[in-house]
Amino acid sequence: xxxxxxxxxxxxxxxxxxxxxxxxxxxxxxxxxxxxxxxxxxxxxxxxxxxxxxxxxxxxxxxxxxxxxxxxxxxxxxxxxxxxxxxxxxxxxxxxxxxxxxxxxxxxxxxxxxxxxxxxxxxxxxxxxxxxxxxxxxxxxxxxxxxxxxxxxxxxxxxxxxxxxxxxxxxxxxxxxxxxxxxxxxxxx
Amino acid sequence: xxxxxxxxxxxxxxxxxxxxxxxxxxxxxxxxxxxxxxxxxxxxxxxxxxxxxxxxxxxxxxxxxxxxxxxxxxxxxxxxxxxxxxxxxxxxxxxxxxxxxxxxxxxxxxxxxxxxxxxxxxxxxxxxxxxxxxxxxxxxxxxxxxxxxxxxxxxxxxxxxxxxxxxxxxxxx
Numbered sequence: 385x386x387x388x389x390x391x392x393x394x395x396x397x398x399x400x401x402x403x404x405x406x407x408x409x410x411x412x413x414x415x416x417x418x419x420x421x422x423x424x425x426x427x428x429x430x431x432x433x434x435x436x437x438x439x440x441x442x443x444x445x446x447x448x449x450x451x452x453x454x455x456x457x458x459x460x461x462x463x464x465x466x467x468x469x470x471x472x473x474x475x476x477x478x479x480x481x482x483x484x485x486x487x488x489x490x491x492x493x494x495x496x497x498x499x500x501x502x503x504x505x506x507x508x509x510x511x512x513x514x515x516x517x518x519x520x521x522x523x524x525x526x527x528x529x530x531x532x533x534x535x536x537x538x539x540x541x542x543x544x545x546x547x548x549x550x551x552x553x554x555x556x557x558x559x560x561x562x563x564x565x566x567x568x569x570x571x572x573x
Numbered sequence: 574x575x576x577x578x579x580x581x582x583x584x585x586x587x588x589x590x591x592x593x594x595x596x597x598x599x600x601x602x603x604x605x606x607x608x609x610x611x612x613x614x615x616x617x618x619x620x621x622x623x624x625x626x627x628x629x630x631x632x633x634x635x636x637x638x639x640x641x642x643x644x645x646x647x648x649x650x651x652x653x654x655x656x657x658x659x660x661x662x663x664x665x666x667x668x669x670x671x672x673x674x675x676x677x678x679x680x681x682x683x684x685x686x687x688x689x690x691x692x693x694x695x696x697x698x699x700x701x702x703x704x705x706x707x708x709x710x711x712x713x714x715x716x717x718x719x720x721x722x723x724x725x726x727x728x729x730x731x732x733x734x735x736x737x738x739x740x741x742x743x744x745x746x
Binding site for chain 2: 409412429435436438439440443446450451454455466470495497503530540559
């Protein structure tokens with residue numbers, strides 16, 4: 385794993401903090417920069433960081449940035465980057481909230497368009513995540529694939545979680561029970 | 574006193590935040606609206622909506638509630654409360670994880686949990702798209718799919734794609 389240049393990491397966090405909408409699309413921008421553009425981490429390592437960040441409590445995006453930053457840059461750079469990630473959106477939100485232009489239908493429709501675009505563009509990112517379910521447990525083997533039944537089971541669990549999410553069940557028990565199911569599938573079958 | 578109340582509220586809810594901000598609304602509403610009467614339920618929902626549309630982390634509603642209740646200092650204190658605990662936990666857990674990363678069972682646990690991560694992100698994406706598109710989904714797809722195709726084949730960056738879809742959507746709808 386490479387280390388990231390301080391300036392590049394700070395700029396990336398600021399760019400995402402100032403220009404991106406929609407959690408999944410923000411993660412997509414991290415993936416685009418970390419894996420494709422700068423090759424700081426491999427696609428597999430990116431997914432590893434994402435899994436770690438998602439399993440911990442707190443805002444997903446900040447968790448991920450803190451997690452990835454811990455691996456790529458010194459602590460003070462990581463903290464500065466988190467400030468750059470959080471501050472622009474917070475200031476913009478205060479301005480919007482104070483002046484309430486979201487009640488203006490034109491502004492509302494424009495923001496709606498950005499949000500739809502952000503979520504549609506996560507398609508490729510989701511495809512990358514889905515491909516990661518095929519990985520086998522040998523980290524040192526580059527093309528290591530798990531057994532077919534294990535892979536099918538992983539896809540089935542992800543799909544079941546998507547379907548269940550549409551019933552608006554409480555998040556914590558839902559995530560807890562699916563985490564238990566995932567672990568049971570991996571270790572017991 | 575009010576600063577401490579804001580800080581402790583968001584420090585508490587941030588540690589319950591698994592799977593997105595929406596799940597935290599009932600807990601925040603119980604304190605902000607029902608217990609302290611700092612704001613109305615409608616205004617609270619508005620902070621959530623604004624949080625979905627501005628750039629950066631979507632937990633910006635913490636900042637907005639703090640701002641509404643106690644001005645800029647309130648916003649600062651609430652933001653600190655929302656992020657301090659999770660970031661500390663992430664730093665500790667990442668260090669522990671990478672210390673044990675080469676062990677086989679750690680790799681298997683990480684692999685085992687990947688379907689959960691995919692499921693959560695896919696579910697959030699689909700839920701949000703169905704909410705936003707509603708009856709306009711044919712227009713949304715007609716505008717979005719060509720740009721998604723261009724992005725998929727690396728002709729345009731994600732940010733360019735988002736802005737292109739946003740502007741075309743605004744012009745068409």
